[in-house]
Amino acid sequence: MRRASWFNITSLTLGFAFLYLPMVLLVIYSFNSSKLVTVWAGFSTKWYGELLQNDAFLNAALVTLKVAVVSSTLATVLGTMAAYILVRGGRFAGRTLFSGMIYAPLVMPEVITGLSLLLLFIGIGLDRGTLTIVLAHTTFSMCYVSVVVSSRLVTFDRSLEEAALDLGCSPFDAFRLVTLPIIAPAVISGWLLAFTLSLDDLVIASFTTGPSSTTLPIKIWSAVRLGVSPEINALSTIMIGIVTFGVIAASLISKRKAVKAQRDVRAAERAVT
Amino acid sequence: MSQPVFAPWDDPNEKPLIRFDDVTKRFGDFVAIDNLSLSIYESEFFALLGPSGCGKTTMMRMLAGFENPSAGKIELAGKNIAGVPPNKRAVNMMFQSYALFPHLSIWENIAFGLKRGDMTKADIAVRVEEMLKLTRLTKFAKRKPHQISGGQRQRVALARALAKAPKLLLLDEPLGALDKKLRQDTQFELMDIQESTGTTFVIVTHDQEEAMTVASRVAVMDEGQIIQVATPDRIYEAPNSVYVADFIGDVNIISGTVKAAGDEMYHLDWVANEAPLLAASDRTFSESQPAHLAIRPEKIAISVDKPTEMKNAVQGTVLDIAYLGNLSTYHVQLGGGQVIKAQTANTRRLSRRTITWEDSVWISWSATAGVLLER
Numbered sequence: 001m002r003r004a005s006w007f008n009i010t011s012l013t014l015g016f017a018f019l020y021l022p023m024v025l026l027v028i029y030s031f032n033s034s035k036l037v038t039v040w041a042g043f044s045t046k047w048y049g050e051l052l053q054n055d056a057f058l059n060a061a062l063v064t065l066k067v068a069v070v071s072s073t074l075a076t077v078l079g080t081m082a083a084y085i086l087v088r089g090g091r092f093a094g095r096t097l098f099s100g101m102i103y104a105p106l107v108m109p110e111v112i113t114g115l116s117l118l119l120l121f122i123g124i125g126l127d128r129g130t131l132t133i134v135l136a137h138t139t140f141s142m143c144y145v146s147v148v149v150s151s152r153l154v155t156f157d158r159s160l161e162e163a164a165l166d167l168g169c170s171p172f173d174a175f176r177l178v179t180l181p182i183i184a185p186a187v188i189s190g191w192l193l194a195f196t197l198s199l200d201d202l203v204i205a206s207f208t209t210g211p212s213s214t215t216l217p218i219k220i221w222s223a224v225r226l227g228v229s230p231e232i233n234a235l236s237t238i239m240i241g242i243v244t245f246g247v248i249a250a251s252l253i254s255k256r257k258a259v260k261a262q263r264d265v266r267a268a269e270r271a272v273t
Numbered sequence: 274m275s276q277p278v279f280a281p282w283d284d285p286n287e288k289p290l291i292r293f294d295d296v297t298k299r300f301g302d303f304v305a306i307d308n309l310s311l312s313i314y315e316s317e318f319f320a321l322l323g324p325s326g327c328g329k330t331t332m333m334r335m336l337a338g339f340e341n342p343s344a345g346k347i348e349l350a351g352k353n354i355a356g357v358p359p360n361k362r363a364v365n366m367m368f369q370s371y372a373l374f375p376h377l378s379i380w381e382n383i384a385f386g387l388k389r390g391d392m393t394k395a396d397i398a399v400r401v402e403e404m405l406k407l408t409r410l411t412k413f414a415k416r417k418p419h420q421i422s423g424g425q426r427q428r429v430a431l432a433r434a435l436a437k438a439p440k441l442l443l444l445d446e447p448l449g450a451l452d453k454k455l456r457q458d459t460q461f462e463l464m465d466i467q468e469s470t471g472t473t474f475v476i477v478t479h480d481q482e483e484a485m486t487v488a489s490r491v492a493v494m495d496e497g498q499i500i501q502v503a504t505p506d507r508i509y510e511a512p513n514s515v516y517v518a519d520f521i522g523d524v525n526i527i528s529g530t531v532k533a534a535g536d537e538m539y540h541l542d543w544v545a546n547e548a549p550l551l552a553a554s555d556r557t558f559s560e561s562q563p564a565h566l567a568i569r570p571e572k573i574a575i576s577v578d579k580p581t582e583m584k585n586a587v588q589g590t591v592l593d594i595a596y597l598g599n600l601s602t603y604h605v606q607l608g609g610g611q612v613i614k615a616q617t618a619n620t621r622r623l624s625r626r627t628i629t630w631e632d633s634v635w636i637s638w639s640a641t642a643g644v645l646l647e648r
């Protein structure tokens with residue numbers, strides 16, 4: 001291990017402070033017993049209790065999580081596929097057009113994306129609700145996934161895939177057994193990106209939402225217009241908790257997998273001797 | 274010493290394992306392989322030799338199934354393999370860059386191809402262990418590719434390609450990344466493995482020494498064409514062109530015009546005020562045809578006094594002496610300005626060497642020492 005210099009320590013501290021100080025403040029104030037958000041009046045968990053009574057908030061949180069999980073998963077699958085075809089598909093008619101088009105939503109103002117989706121859903125007569133939000137979020141976060149994954153794919157050594165084919169893999173197996181495990185970190189960060197984009201999207205969600213499916217950002221936005229309540233702090237703290245738990249769980253799972261793979265090899269070796 | 278010689282290419286009844294039949298490969302307008310025909314036989318250790326960009330890798334990739342010929346056909350064991358995808362060919366390739374799977378251990382890398390078949394787990398384990406032993410990698414089975422040395426990685430790539438016991442193993446510059454000592458050791462290892470498994474090897478290299486060491490036959494390529502295919506000693510002793518003679522080892526080329534001088538003998542007029550050179554040749558040349566005499570430096574003797582019994586003797590001055598330990602190479606400038614290299618073995622101690630810089634010397638060679646070439 002290299003020893004950390006004072007420069008490294010300082011930049012690390014500053015960076016993390018910048019990222020997490022607002023959140024820490026939010027978490028702290030969620031335990032504030034005062035109704036005034038900015039005045040500390042002692043520790044209390046009463047806002048959590050009140051939150052549990054507040055069905056509207058809980059419902060919104062549930063809708064948001066559902067939308068985020070489903071849309072980011074869909075976006076990851078579609079985005080990875082798009083990236084793979086665009087990077088690996090060789091030359092085909094309209095390839096340049098496609099790769100340009102897939103990045104267009106990145107620079108498109110959200111209002112326009114939201115509005116056009118709204119028009120589409122009305123046009124095809126789809127009732128607005130959770131499904132339309134999922135579709136909308138998948139559409140706009142897919143290109144982010146595709147950017148992340150394709151930037152990994154262009155640096156990916158093509159001969160690895162060829163070696164897999166040479167050793168008897170079908171093209172799909174080569175992707176599943178060689179390409180995917182190697183680009184997995186990019187795919188996972190693509191998923192996380194899509195998940196967070198969906199989690200905090202306000203504009204597109206408000207265009208495509210229906211009366212039965214209010215997401216948390218919409219709920220908070222409308223609540224905050226009536227004044228910030230400590231309940232919202234409590235709610236946000238819970239969200240932070242869930243995300244943190246998710247990230248830790250994901251890393252633990254991948255670590256367990258690695259350990260298991262090693263155990264398999266050892267078992268196989270023992271079987272021989 | 275009556276061991277049967279391995280020479281299936283001389284046997285007209287022998288069926289080749291691989292046959293390139295007028296194969297052409299174009300990339301856009303660029304012709305990478307130009308109307309090439311070639312037969313490779315079972316259990317051969319066949320070397321493709323040639324300068325960078327001459328199409329060696331392209332030939333390998335067509336055999337492995339990553340590229341298809343633009344014209345002509347390639348047969349493997351008598352069957353046209355056009356359109357057979359790489360995963361359905363009994364051919365394995367060891368890649369120029371090794372292409373080891375970074376996320377898998379050495380053990381899993383070697384097992385990778387076996388798992389694609391219908392072998393049982395136990396059989397796979399036995400086979401992997403066998404390959405590990407063959408390539409002396411047993412100790413490293415659990416490591417990942419980035420945790421072993423370059424030479425070990427190269428052996429993993431070999432083990433992985435060999436594990437499926439392919440009919441044909443393609444090796445694309447397998448030893449390029451190794452230092453000279455390790456390279457030589459590995460060459461002998463490769464030969465051992467090739468002999469003990471009986472697999473047909475096709476190896477690409479641009480190191481002519483390597484090709485000569487390992488191969489049963491060598492093909493010298495240039496710009497998508499094969500210039501000569503022959504055993505290493507034939508390639509060295511009887512090149513069919515100046516290109517091949519020059520590509521393999523050191524050679525002196527003397528150009529001139531020929532005159533017949535009796536039974537398979539020719540005189541080469543090479544410079545105005547010197548006697549013509551006498552050379553034997555089983556090729557026939559017409560009168561005054563331009564030709565080139567190729568002579569290896571070690572076939573040329575160097576002496577202070579004019580040799581009496583040699584057919585060809587020319588006088589010159591020593592320009593340079595390269596001392597190579599076991600050998601010395603003399604660069605001798607002739608009257609006409611041409612520099613000829615002559616090589617002698619250093620059997621005496623350095624101090625007793627009699628010829629030094631600026632000395633006037635005679636170089637000489639016999640009529641059969643050189644090869645007379647048309648082009």
Ligand SMILES: Nc1ncnc2c1ncn2[C@@H]1O[C@H](COP(=O)(O)OP(=O)(O)OP(=O)(O)O)[C@@H](O)[C@H]1O
Binds near residue numbers: 326
């Ligand atoms: N996919 C391709 N598209 C266009 N040209 C190509 C392609 N692959 C190879 N070539 C060209 O074909 C020629 C032969 O390439 P190849 O890779 O077979 O050379 P090589 O003999 O293996 O050279 P080296 O010794 O440098 O590896 C080169 O001029 C190369 O530029």
Ligand SMILES: [Mg+2]
Binds near residue numbers: 369
């Ligand atoms: Mg090459």
